[in-house]
Amino acid sequence: MTDWSIEEITQQNRMKRLPPYVFAQVNELKMKLRRAGEDIVDLGMGNPDLPTPKHIVDKLIEASQKPHNHRYSASRGITKLREAIANWYVRRYGVEIDPETEAVVTIGAKEGLSHLILSLITPGDVVMVPNPTYPIHPYSVILAGGDVRSVPIGPERNFLEDLEHAFRQTWPRPKILIISYPHNPTTAVVDGEFFQKLVDFAKENRLLIIHDFAYADLTFDGYEAPSFLQAKGAKDVGVEFFSMSKSYSMAGWRVGFCVGNRHIVHALTRIKSYLDYGIFQPIQIAAIVALNGDQSCVQEIVDVYRSRRDTLIRGLNRIGWEVPSPKGTMFVWARIPEPFRPMGSVEFSKFLIEKGKVAVSPGLGFGEYGDEYVRFALVENEHRINQAVRGIKKALNNTG
Numbered sequence: 001m002t003d004w005s006i007e008e009i010t011q012q013n014r015m016k017r018l019p020p021y022v023f024a025q026v027n028e029l030k031m032k033l034r035r036a037g038e039d040i041v042d043l044g045m046g047n048p049d050l051p052t053p054k055h056i057v058d059k060l061i062e063a064s065q066k067p068h069n070h071r072y073s074a075s076r077g078i079t080k081l082r083e084a085i086a087n088w089y090v091r092r093y094g095v096e097i098d099p100e101t102e103a104v105v106t107i108g109a110k111e112g113l114s115h116l117i118l119s120l121i122t123p124g125d126v127v128m129v130p131n132p133t134y135p136i137h138p139y140s141v142i143l144a145g146g147d148v149r150s151v152p153i154g155p156e157r158n159f160l161e162d163l164e165h166a167f168r169q170t171w172p173r174p175k176i177l178i179i180s181y182p183h184n185p186t187t188a189v190v191d192g193e194f195f196q197k198l199v200d201f202a203k204e205n206r207l208l209i210i211h212d213f214a215y216a217d218l219t220f221d222g223y224e225a226p227s228f229l230q231a232k233g234a235k236d237v238g239v240e241f242f243s244m245s246k247s248y249s250m251a252g253w254r255v256g257f258c259v260g261n262r263h264i265v266h267a268l269t270r271i272k273s274y275l276d277y278g279i280f281q282p283i284q285i286a287a288i289v290a291l292n293g294d295q296s297c298v299q300e301i302v303d304v305y306r307s308r309r310d311t312l313i314r315g316l317n318r319i320g321w322e323v324p325s326p327k328g329t330m331f332v333w334a335r336i337p338e339p340f341r342p343m344g345s346v347e348f349s350k351f352l353i354e355k356g357k358v359a360v361s362p363g364l365g366f367g368e369y370g371d372e373y374v375r376f377a378l379v380e381n382e383h384r385i386n387q388a389v390r391g392i393k394k395a396l397n398n399t400g
Contacts, residue, residue, distance in 0.1 A: 022365035026349045030359045041388040044359040046184070046330060046377040050249040050304060053297035059289040063282035073278035076269045077105025077257065081284045084291040085257050093227040101262040102235070104269045107279055109214055109243035109256035112268060114140035116210065116239075116258065117176070119271040121146040126174040128166060130159070132185055132363060132370030134212065137178045149174055152369050153186055155324075160197055167205060177202070180212035182225055182328025185366045185375040189223060189328045195231040202237040208264065209238030215329045217247040217298050220306045223327040229260055239264045246330060247298050248290045255279060255287045305330050308378040308385055315389030319396065332376040333363075337396065345371050356395035358388045 023044070030040050051057075063069050076082070082099035089095045097103055106112025114136055121127065123145035129138045131150035138148045151166045153159050167174060179198070181190045202209050211228035219225050228240050239260030245251040258268055278284070312332055313325045323334040335341075336348050343351065345362035352358045352374075361377070363370030380388070 022346060022362055025346060026353065026359065026362060029350055029353050033353060033357075038357055040353060040357050040359050041380055041384050041391065042359045043376045043378070043380060043385075043388060044361045045379070047379055048246060048249045048251045048330070049379045050301055052249050052253070053290075055293060055297075056248060056250070056286050056290045060282050060286040063285040066282075069281040069285070071281070073281040073284065075272045075276055075278045077103070077278065078281065078284050081105055081288050081291075082257075084288045085259065088291045089227070089229070089259060093230050095227060095229045097259050098262070102265055103257060103259045104265050104272065105279065105284065106241070106256040106258055106268075106272070107276065108245065108254040109212060109241040110136050111254070112256050112258050113137070113178075113210065113212060113241055114143065115271050115275065116264070116268045117141055117146070117178075118144045119267040120208070120264070121175060124172070125176075126170055126172055128163065128170075128174045128177045128207075130179065130183070131368065132366030132373075133178075134180060134184045135366065137180070137212070138367070141178075150367065150369070153183065153188060154369065155186070155188070159188075160194070160201070163198075164201065167207075173205070174207060176208045176210060178210045178212065179228075180214065181228075182215040182219065182326075184215065184329055185331055185361070185363065185370065185373075186333050187326035187329045187331055189219070189225065192226040192230055195226060195228050195234065198228075199231045199234050199237055203233060207237065209234075211238060211240045213240050214243045214246055216242060218302055218305055218330055219328045220302070220309065221325075221327055225328060235260050235262075237261065244287060244290060247301065249301055250287075250290070253283050253287075255283060305378050308380075308382060311382045311385045312376060312378065312389070315386060316392070319389060319393040321392070321396070330378045332378070333373055334376060335373050340396075341372055345374055349374055352392060352395055355398060356388070356391035356393075358391045358395075 034040055082103045085103050086097040086099040089097045117140040121144050125146045126149050127141040127146050128149045128151055130153040141148050149166055149170050151163050216225050228234055239258050241258050243256040313323060316323045321337055340348050345364045349360050349362040352360055361375040363373035
């Protein structure tokens with residue numbers, strides 16, 4: 001016998017700072033019921049179900065048949081992909097990007113953002129993050145040894161005012177702000193003026209900004225999401241991440257990129273050079289075709305999500321659950337009906353699975369300010385969404 005154990009050693013690390021994984025409780029119940037033969041409509045995880053457009057898949061197949069593409073690739077992304085990224089930004093947003101110094105390819109936006117935080121902060125540094133928000137935003141800070149300062153975000157709040165108040169009340173002064181618009185999970189959207197005020201605030205207060213732009217294309221009803229980098233001086237203070245997961249339905253391919261301030265991009269490029277050899281090269285070649293090719297496939301994907309959104313919103317409103325229609329993302333952020341609100345989002349989500357056979361994400365999993373909400377992901381077809389609405393109606397009515 002020794003006076004130490006492997007368990008003791010593995011618990012003496014940063015993992016101890018991570019909060020319990022709230023979604024696990026709901027997922028375990030979902031899997032238990034499925035194993036028992038129940039048909040659960042899963043609107044929980046935001047995992048795109050639409051196939052990647054054929055011309056992108058065809059290019060992957062072609063490129064993967066060439067042996068020289070099987071070797072290690074470039075950690076920061078092959079030159080032609082970085083050039084495609086730069087050209088895409090000019091076409092889409094009128095923003096000039098130097099493919100050599102202001103762009104780096106990442107293994108999905110999640111990997112890129114978490115490694116960027118690791119490269120920028122030291123233990124004790126403060127990073128400001130909206131609450132509720134996508135979990136990797138605060139968790140990346142925790143894993144890097146930093147401290148998170150939450151800024152409330154919601155339909156009845158002014159984020160810029162809350163940000164300024166939180167900044168003034170925080171010491172040591174925050175070093176970085178992580179934002180994401182259109183926002184997951186709240187579906188909040190902003191205009192270019194919002195980003196300009198944010199850039200001006202960042203310059204005044206020596207604050208770096210990281211914008212997660214995963215839902216850039218998933219916008220509806222005439223709304224078009226601006227790029228953070230369109231604001232004057234944005235490249236002086238920050239960077240923007242884009243993921244090809246949603247716009248091109250390439251979630252499992254794991255392709256993203258970071259563009260903007262060259263010093264921040266360099267920090268990410270440098271840390272990645274120690275950690276990976278880049279994405280499988282045929283995937284990068286297919287990503288070039290996606291960015292440079294016909295963009296009608298993106299609109300087709302957006303149209304599917306819009307139709308699903310409309311079906312879900314109409315259904316929920318019809319059964320008495322009043323939910324606003326989002327202008328962006330692939331989600332619906334729904335405040336729990338008042339009679340059930342005291343349950344909290346985790347118990348209410350379990351209730352919907354057990355009584356309605358519908359899985360949703362509890363708002364608490366995105367932060368404590370989300371506990372009065374649940375998130376629906378638009379990852380099932382309209383027939384299944386209508387089935388979900390009928391199940392929810394049954395659950396709500398049977399409980400009064």
